Amino acid sequence: MDFFNLVEQAYESGVERQRLLEAYREFKQIVTSKSEEKQWDQFYMEETGCSSYRTMQQAKRQEDPIVRMKK
Secondary structure, three states: OHHHHHHHHHHHOOEEHHHHHHHHHHHHHHOOOHHHHHHHHHHHHHHHOOOHHHHHHHHHHOOOOEEOOOO
């Protein structure tokens, strides 16, 4: 749940990129398949309007230490 809390924080105020990447690595140890990850993302997007997939794309692509997302 820490991973999804950080994703939501990225939309609200911004989150440390390194902390988000570490939480994603921990999440991937539990949710190993891509299809299951997509299901979680879809459910989370419906509930909060925040996309873990888009957030991780941004975090991997950027070099800034803070990840900020817009809904």
